[in-house]
Amino acid sequence: MRAFTLLKNGFKRHIVVIGEGLIGSAVSRNFSAELGSGSIIPLGSYTTESLLSTEKVISNWLKTVVMDDPVDWIWCAGRASFTADVLRCDEELAYYKGFLRLIAKHRRIEFDTLQLISSAGGIFEGCGLVDEDTAEQPSRPYGRLKLKMERIAENYFPSLHIYRATSVYGSIYQGHRSGLVTSLIKNAYRFQITEIWGSLSTLRDFIWAEDIGQYLVRRTLRTRALGRKTYLLASGRPTSIYEVMNLVKHVTQKQILIRFCEPKNSSNIVFSSRIMPQQGWYPTALEIAVRKINLDFTTS
């Protein structure tokens, strides 16, 4: 995890980003741009045993660096993918619970804030057009995991902000998932097949991980928002797999090779723009982000 320190109006606050995957790395990058590179606190491997072995390091850091200052914990350490099985999801849940127990053991987290990255796609799978009245109905282990994580967080943190992100895609970095859009770009250059769980007409709402990073930075640095709230991070612009493929083909000027996989998840998941954050959330248009990612890929 990466820790940043914010000094504002004579008050010190610590911001801790847990996870360096697709969203976590984007969040860390954006905080680094504002607050400097921060300090890395190693968590070891993604197991509860590893957490136990790093407990001393974390508790030392909390006692000596953080002390009584408030902390914004930003959880971006999701490991399970959309199609993860129960075992994989249980591993992530155990790790998450272990982490929360660990920090609760060593400090009074009722003065801290948890900002939890959750998944709108997993929680509202099969709901079609999601608006204010749509009830959560996860239909697979991944969606149920995300909902459970939100409920567990409510038991620990009076101040909790949940960000339900839709289909996220990110820049091309080694070592983490990059989302469908980026996978299509990478595989186009490598003449590899992209696996798709859906059909050509399947609609999704794609958002760029950098937008999430920027939004979290704006929200966190502007003011210390307390209380409980859930935010939907979506673009409000339904996009079909067909459209994404054509866009990537047009930008990369390469053939796109795809394979449709079972189990198929061809039901649409799109979101009404009414339930998106009305302030501070500026999703980048898909075409612009695709061109940027393509440029990064071809020049790296």
Add this chain to the structure above:
Amino acid sequence: MNIDPPTSVSVVIPVFSGADYLCDLTQQLEQVKVWLSTNDAPVSIVEAIFVDDDSSDGSDVILASLLEKYPWVRVVQLTRNFGQHPATAAGILHSSGDWVCTMDEDLQHKPQDMLRLLQTVTSAGGDICYAEPSLGTHSSFRNKSSWLTKKIMSALSGNKWITKFHSFRIIRGPIARAAASVMAHQTYFDVALSWHTNRVCTISLAMKDPRAGSSKKSGYPLKRLIQHAGRLFQSLELGILKMASLLGFILMLIAAFVGLSALAIRIWFPEIITLPGWTSVLVMSVFFGGTTAFLVGLVLNQVLFLSQKMRGRPVFFTVNRQSDLIIANWLDEHQPQK
């Protein structure tokens, strides 16, 4: 048998000068929506997407109030006036319905008739249903010139549906979005639709432009209509281009025949051609002319191929028509309210 969840319909309305009509239009859409919901229909209207095409008559203010009042209304604002087809494409690209119905802003197209379009297209197993005005909707001159233009374009391109193109249409959602996503600058939306399907049907409906004959300006003055026709012309693949290489080859064969004939006559019947040098000039002219015609034909074929590729004309497209009959049967049994 019902469908769970119901098949969804998105309504897309480009707006340019609709301030006088938008409130009534939305109320009528709501009546249809409520009627479908009350009668447990296998189809529901999930959203109405108004695309503000840089309107200048206060439509944007009215749209803002409609957005507040109706949770199923969405507004997409374009940065400048792009025209009806781009505005329609923008609205469609923001839609999520299994079916997309497009209509004009001025109540020329009755929202209740949308169900008749849907009934027709689902009964026929079609993908697009156009409304066909049973009466002329505009002035006689405008109606006739529009008809003539489309007739000429239809003959030139071989696309028989051009004369049926109409802004009041219902389209299968994935096809609408696919066509909208490959639309380029100056592409006529219905031509892009025709690249994806030829399962087109029509239904005759009574329509009248409320602005015709009144002092109210139509949203589309003459200059805009001419541009519209130009857009249609540019979008089409003219039939003659498809036959370009064949025509060039035929011309080359004719040229070869003429040249060889002239040569044969010169050799075996020299008394027929008395003018010195005439045969040589003729042979050279037909040789270069025929070769040029053939090469130009090849080049035009390649241009057509590249043009199709650039426009995003798909190699293939797939759809699911499973729920069509359920919807058609239900709409047959339940008459929509007037």
